[in-house]
Amino acid sequence: MRTALVVLRKDLRLELRTLETVPAMVLFALVTFVIFHFGLNRPSIAGQLAAGVLTVTLLFAAMLGINRLFVAEREQGGFDAFLLAPVDRTAMLLAKAAALYVFLVVLEVIAVPAFKLFLLGPSLGRALPGLILVLALGNLGLAVIGTLVSAIAVHTRARDLIGPVIGLPLLLPALIATARAAGPLLAAGHAATAPPGRWLLILALYDVVFALLAYAVFDFLLED
Amino acid sequence: MAAALALVFFYAPLDASQGFVQKIFYIHVPLAILSLCGFVFGGVLAIGYLRTGDRRWDMRSYVAIHMALIFGIAGLISGSIWAKASWGHWWVWNEPTLVSFLIVLLLFATYQPLRFSIEDPERQSRYASVFAIVGGAFVPLNYIAVSEATAYVHPRVLTLGGAHLPPSMGLTFVVALLAFTLLYLTLWKYEMAAKNARAQVRRLRRTLLGDDSVRPVGRSAAPS
Numbered sequence: 001m002r003t004a005l006v007v008l009r010k011d012l013r014l015e016l017r018t019l020e021t022v023p024a025m026v027l028f029a030l031v032t033f034v035i036f037h038f039g040l041n042r043p044s045i046a047g048q049l050a051a052g053v054l055t056v057t058l059l060f061a062a063m064l065g066i067n068r069l070f071v072a073e074r075e076q077g078g079f080d081a082f083l084l085a086p087v088d089r090t091a092m093l094l095a096k097a098a099a100l101y102v103f104l105v106v107l108e109v110i111a112v113p114a115f116k117l118f119l120l121g122p123s124l125g126r127a128l129p130g131l132i133l134v135l136a137l138g139n140l141g142l143a144v145i146g147t148l149v150s151a152i153a154v155h156t157r158a159r160d161l162i163g164p165v166i167g168l169p170l171l172l173p174a175l176i177a178t179a180r181a182a183g184p185l186l187a188a189g190h191a192a193t194a195p196p197g198r199w200l201l202i203l204a205l206y207d208v209v210f211a212l213l214a215y216a217v218f219d220f221l222l223e224d
Numbered sequence: 225m226a227a228a229l230a231l232v233f234f235y236a237p238l239d240a241s242q243g244f245v246q247k248i249f250y251i252h253v254p255l256a257i258l259s260l261c262g263f264v265f266g267g268v269l270a271i272g273y274l275r276t277g278d279r280r281w282d283m284r285s286y287v288a289i290h291m292a293l294i295f296g297i298a299g300l301i302s303g304s305i306w307a308k309a310s311w312g313h314w315w316v317w318n319e320p321t322l323v324s325f326l327i328v329l330l331l332f333a334t335y336q337p338l339r340f341s342i343e344d345p346e347r348q349s350r351y352a353s354v355f356a357i358v359g360g361a362f363v364p365l366n367y368i369a370v371s372e373a374t375a376y377v378h379p380r381v382l383t384l385g386g387a388h389l390p391p392s393m394g395l396t397f398v399v400a401l402l403a404f405t406l407l408y409l410t411l412w413k414y415e416m417a418a419k420n421a422r423a424q425v426r427r428l429r430r431t432l433l434g435d436d437s438v439r440p441v442g443r444s445a446a447p448s
Contacts, residue, residue, distance in 0.1 A: 152354065157342070158341045162338055173366050
């Protein structure tokens, strides 16, 4: 646990000093909103369409972060150092997933208000707590699967290709659940204040299963 | 296999509403079921590799997934033909079985590119095993998410309450399923035998002719 915290702190400090990943993710999300505006040719959107645009944008922006997650470790020999240290290897999974989670939260803190400003028609006020809950659960899935996929992809030759190609199908159930749970919250007129429980349940189930799975298999990805 | 085909063509009654086309059911459904089972089977075999570190388990898992992929594509094509005949469209989106099957197929289509892009053979088998396990667990989860997201149009032939088929059709279906299972297992064993034989021939040639005269194995997706 302490090892995980140390690695997490190292990752966050690295990100704060280089400002490499998160600003790129945020910029990517903003540009994607603009692209969606012109692609859909609408001044504002609502309901399921808005939820879909938001989730897809966040997913692709997250893909950028996922691709970069282990690159520093690989280039600077962080893997070898970590393997030499007498610590539990699962700490790496925990730390990297937590770092990715933090990146995603920062991304959303900027991207969701921007989404409201640029694209969303109905006001967000009453639906906000529900939306935060949905995104928090969705981030968990993204962080866990993202770390796993990133750890697989980083040692391959075509890692920028392999990451998204494996990651997107694996994340599809999370995307479906997040988009469907957020849909009613963003509806025009009487928007629901609470997300549908069924979808939250599926999202939570997905998170739990893949978290356990990642915990079980992650050791083998670091052995060398 | 021949018995199953004979039953399909001569014994099973023609479907009242769909006529002759319904016969494809006896080919398409076993193909699809076996392909999904093959992916899960590959995941289970991959656990064997990670537990023992024995390369033969990895080869078994590879062959299982390889075969399942072929069965899956055949199942998708036969299903598409059937869908065209009975629903009037080659592809329908509001259909959980179809869509979740496509997603699983897309995921496992990345299995071979992943293997290809890792050079070190041992790391290749380890990463492929991790991928196979995650993919195997993904199959049921994905099905839950997609089936929640869409309405049903597939004929619910095999529900939890039992098969809703007239006995003669039921018998034919069971025989066809059995025949395809045997086909899958036979192909699997055959491929395994071929791979083992090839490895043995290489080893013999190397001892007989000396190390230099035998070309090294090129980079390959298949474990050797």
